[in-house]
Amino acid sequence: MKINLLEKLPQSEFAKRRAKLAKNLPNNSLVILSTAPHHIRNNDAEYKYRPDSSFFYLTGFAEPESTLVLQKTANEVSYILFLREKDKLREIWDGRRVGIDGAIRKLGADKAFAIDELDEKIPQLLLGVKHLFARFDTRVSSWLAGAKNLVRGEGVVNEIHNIDSVIHEMRLIKDKPEIERIKTACQISSLAHIQAMKTVRPQQYEYQLEAELNYVFGQYGCVPSYNSIVASGDNANILHYIENDQIMQDGDLVMIDAGAEYQLYAGDISRTFPVNGKFSDVQKQVYNIVLKANIEAINSLKAGVHCKVHHDTALRILTQGLIELGILSGDVDTLIANKAYQPFYMHGTGHWLGLDVHDAGRYFSDETQDGEKQPRLLQAGMVMTVEPGLYFANDNELIPKKYRGIGIRIEDDVLITEHGAVVLTSDVPKTVEEIECLMADSIGNIDQQLAK
Numbered sequence: 001m002k003i004n005l006l007e008k009l010p011q012s013e014f015a016k017r018r019a020k021l022a023k024n025l026p027n028n029s030l031v032i033l034s035t036a037p038h039h040i041r042n043n044d045a046e047y048k049y050r051p052d053s054s055f056f057y058l059t060g061f062a063e064p065e066s067t068l069v070l071q072k073t074a075n076e077v078s079y080i081l082f083l084r085e086k087d088k089l090r091e092i093w094d095g096r097r098v099g100i101d102g103a104i105r106k107l108g109a110d111k112a113f114a115i116d117e118l119d120e121k122i123p124q125l126l127l128g129v130k131h132l133f134a135r136f137d138t139r140v141s142s143w144l145a146g147a148k149n150l151v152r153g154e155g156v157v158n159e160i161h162n163i164d165s166v167i168h169e170m171r172l173i174k175d176k177p178e179i180e181r182i183k184t185a186c187q188i189s190s191l192a193h194i195q196a197m198k199t200v201r202p203q204q205y206e207y208q209l210e211a212e213l214n215y216v217f218g219q220y221g222c223v224p225s226y227n228s229i230v231a232s233g234d235n236a237n238i239l240h241y242i243e244n245d246q247i248m249q250d251g252d253l254v255m256i257d258a259g260a261e262y263q264l265y266a267g268d269i270s271r272t273f274p275v276n277g278k279f280s281d282v283q284k285q286v287y288n289i290v291l292k293a294n295i296e297a298i299n300s301l302k303a304g305v306h307c308k309v310h311h312d313t314a315l316r317i318l319t320q321g322l323i324e325l326g327i328l329s330g331d332v333d334t335l336i337a338n339k340a341y342q343p344f345y346m347h348g349t350g351h352w353l354g355l356d357v358h359d360a361g362r363y364f365s366d367e368t369q370d371g372e373k374q375p376r377l378l379q380a381g382m383v384m385t386v387e388p389g390l391y392f393a394n395d396n397e398l399i400p401k402k403y404r405g406i407g408i409r410i411e412d413d414v415l416i417t418e419h420g421a422v423v424l425t426s427d428v429p430k431t432v433e434e435i436e437c438l439m440a441d442s443i444g445n446i447d448q449q450l451a452k
């Protein structure tokens with residue numbers, strides 16, 4: 001598989017997003033948006049830094065301790081960045097900094113100030129502002145109080161808006177460079193799943209399979225876009241199982257839910273396959289129900305339909321399948337209305353995907369029907385996951401014994417277009433035949449190599 005590696009996005013693309021945001025704001029607005037804090041792992045060791053997704057979306061700037069301010073008056077829009085100053089000693093210890101001059105030269109800021117000046121400068125910038133777009137917290141309150149002090153409460157901000165709800169709606173419709181990056185994240189994620197299918201062996205630890213994923217991610221400068229789930233046997237019935245510390249048994253399935261983060265964009269794939277390379281008849285029976293739900297759910301998506309249509313589609317197929325397996329009985333519509341499927345399928349069928357694995361954007365429109373919020377309509381450029389599953393836990397006595405300990409999820413990532421959903425993760429084998437064929441080939445290869 002050829003991976004489409006991409007240059008870092010030029011500043012002009014981030015400038016376009018800032019211009020688009022500014023265009024939609026009323027005059028006399030001020031946007032304040034800070035990046036994510038550092039997180040301590042233990043004592044003085046930090047987690048590797050990752051910027052706030054919305055901040056990065058508008059700035060392309062990945063250093064910690066930074067705040068973006070966009071100022072829109074009747075005549076102009078100014079981009080102001082607060083960031084760390086250059087500091088020779090700190091840069092020797094912690095790494096390079098863009099610095100104040102660099103913010104103007106390299107990041108396209110109109111003005112830049114040291115992050116330490118934020119508390120002093122923001123109250124001044126708030127003077128004359130009618131609409132403040134921010135994440136409202138105690139710091140913003142103190143800036144507002146500071147601004148009111150400066151002018152004895154006259155003419156300071158009469159409307160406060162949540163900046164996230166504005167940026168999240170922008171992020172929901174992906175622009176071209178974002179779609180390219182998500183596609184690459186999906187390609188790398190696919191390669192990692194293929195590597196796991198090729199290398200899995202009975203009696204390995206789940207974490208050894210996780211290491212295969214991480215190896216592929218690392219080859220492309222990626223990290224996991226969330227904690228990888230490598231769940232063999234009954235562990236797959238724990239939806240967010242991340243211990244990954246059990247031995248994988250011959251005869252069990254293993255469910256992997258893992259994705260690469262490429263240039264901060266997430267892939268999110270689940271595949272379930274036999275540890276020994278061959279599905280049993282019972283496993284195949286359950287697998288093919290989930291597979292059908294996955295395929296039909298994907299086929300139900302396109303611009304103009306509502307965003308829960310794939311869930312409705314999947315629920316119908318899964319419920320019908322539960323009847324065929326003898327786990328439920330009765331009429332499909334009544335079983336769906338009564339949520340009879342819930343002990344075996346307890347999550348939604350997908351979510352938006354982008355800079356965050358559970359990406360930004362509302363799922364409901366403003367319209368209500370019979371007092372209930374309605375799902376919004378899909379638009380071209382949205383990216384989402386489709387991830388039906390069936391979970392038959394060992395301790396679920398509602399289930400015939402032969403099915404217990406099987407947990408299956410099949411998850412793909414799709415781009416919504418006018419004509420349908422384009423599957424971005426189609427390189428990973430998905431049918432029983434495709435999976436068994438790939439695994440048979442690789443088992444043969446590895447056995448030959450071991451025999452030498």
Ligand code: GLY
Nearest residue numbers: 226257268387411
């Ligand atoms: N990996 C988390 C999810 O599939 O939603």
Ligand code: MN
Nearest residue numbers: 257268269411
């Ligand atoms: Mn997932």
Ligand code: MN
Nearest residue numbers: 268385387411
């Ligand atoms: Mn997902």
